[in-house]
Amino acid sequence: xxxxxxxxHDTLLDAFGPQHWWPxxxxxxxxxxxxxxxxxxxxxxxxxxxxxKSENLLSMDAFAAMEVGTLAEFIRPSGYYxxxxxxxxxxxxxxxxxxxxxxxxxxxDTATLREELLSLKGIGPETADSITLYAAGKPxxxxxxxxxxxxxxxxxxxxxxxxxxxxxxFMDNLAEDVPLYNQYHALIVRLGKEYCKKSKPLCDDxxxxxx
DNA sequence: CACCAGGCAAGTA
DNA sequence: TACTTGCATGGT
Numbered sequence: 105x106x107x108x109x110x111x112x113h114d115t116l117l118d119a120f121g122p123q124h125w126w127p128x129x130x131x132x133x134x135x136x137x138x139x140x141x142x143x144x145x146x147x148x149x150x151x152x153x154x155x156x157k158s159e160n161l162l163s164m165d166a167f168a169a170m171e172v173g174t175l176a177e178f179i180r181p182s183g184y185y186x187x188x189x190x191x192x193x194x195x196x197x198x199x200x201x202x203x204x205x206x207x208x209x210x211x212x213d214t215a216t217l218r219e220e221l222l223s224l225k226g227i228g229p230e231t232a233d234s235i236t237l238y239a240a241g242k243p244x245x246x247x248x249x250x251x252x253x254x255x256x257x258x259x260x261x262x263x264x265x266x267x268x269x270x271x272x273x274f275m276d277n278l279a280e281d282v283p284l285y286n287q288y289h290a291l292i293v294r295l296g297k298e299y300c301k302k303s304k305p306l307c308d309d310x311x312x313x314x315x
Numbered sequence: 316c317a318c319c320a321g322g323c324a325a326g327t328a
Numbered sequence: 329t330a331c332t333t334g335c336a337t338g339g340t
Contacts, residue, residue, distance in 0.1 A: 142322040148337060149321090183337040187323090228323050248321050293321055302319065303340095 108260075109277045112315055113284070116291035119311035123290035126238035128153075132206055133162055138234040139192055139226065140182040151181035164206055167196045191226025198224055210240040218244060229267045237289070243282050245274040246289040250296025257300065257307065258315050 127146070128134040133153065140149040155178045156162045167175065176189035203209040210217065217240055221232035233246040247270045255261045261270055278284060299310040307313060 138321090141320090143320065143335090144322085144337075145320040145339070147320090147339075151338085181337060183320090184322090184335045185337080187335055191323090226323065230322065234321080246321085250321070289321090296321080 108315070109274065112312060113278075113288045113291065115311055115315075116295055117287065120291055120294050123287060123294055125286055125290035126234070128238075130162075131210055131239040132164060134239040135195075135206070135235050136162070136167075136192065138231050138239070139188060139195070140179060142184070142188070142226075142231060144183045148181045148183060152179040152185075155179070155181070164196060164200065167192065168200055187226070191224075194225055195227065210235075214240075214242040214244060217242065229271075233271070237282065237285055241282055243280045243285060245271050245278075245285050247271050247274075248289070248293065250300060251289070251292050253302070254292060254296060254300045254307075254312070257305075258312060260315070 126134045126137065127150075128137050136156075137149055137153060140152055153162065156166075159178075160166070161170065161178065170193075172189050172193050175192065176185045179185050179188055179192075182188065199206055199209045209220075212220070214236060218232050218236045221227045221235055222229065227235075230246060230248050233244045236242050236244045237246055247267050251270060252261070252265070255270070256263045256265070261273065265273075274285075274288075278288070295311065299307050
C-alpha cells in the first residue's frame with residue numbers, strides 16, 4: 105500500500121499539477137478559512153473572507169475587538185454564521201489569553217497544537233489538521249469527505265473507516281513530509297470537486313480509474 | 316424544485 | 329455506544 109499511496113499522489117499531480125494550497129495569504133486567513141469552510145462551498149467562504157478583507161478586519165486584533173454579532177454579519181455568506189462567529193471568537197480568545205499571539209500558538213509542537221485545537225468548540229479533526237498543516241506548516245495529514253468518498257469508492261479503505269483510521273493509513277504509508285501532505289490533500293479535493301461529487305456515483309473517466 | 320458543499324456538537328434512546 | 333438533528337448560505 106505504501107508505494108500505491110505515493111503512486112496515487114503522483115498520478116493526481118500529473119493530472120492536475122501543483123495546487124498551491126492553502127488558498128489564503130497569511131496563517132490567520134488560513135485558520136479562519138479552515139473554520140468557515142466546514143460543510144460549506146469554498147466560493148461562499150471566499151465571499152465571507154472578502155467581506156472582512158475589504159474592511160481590513162482580517163486580523164487577530166480586529167476579531168478580538170469585534171462584537172460576535174458584527175462578525176456574524178460579515179461571514180453570513182459562509183453559512184452557519186451565528187455558530188461560526190461564536191466559535192471563531194472562542195478560538196481567538198483562547199489564543200490571546202493562553203499564548204498572547206497567533207505565532208506563538210502555532211509554533212507549538214505538532215501534537216500539542218493539534219490536541220489544543222481539538223479541545224475547542226467548533227474545531228474537529230479536519231479543522232484541527234487543516235490549521236496544523238496549512239497555517240502552522242506542521243506534518244499532519246488532513247482527511248475530509250472527499251478523501252473518505254474517493255478512497256472507499258476505489259476500495260482502498262472500508263466505507264466504515266473513521267477519520268483516525270484513514271489518517272493513520274496515510275501517515276503510516278507516506279514519508280512524513282509537509283509539502284507532500286499539503287499537495288496530496290489539495291489534489292484529493294481537486295479530484296473530488298471535478299470527478300467524485302456525492303451525486304455522481306461513478307468515476308468512469310477519473311484519473312484514478314486504474315487504482 | 317431538491318440536492319449539495321473542503322464539519323461539528325448536542326440530543327436521544 | 330450508535331444514530332439523528334440543527335446549523336444556513338449560495339450554486340446546480
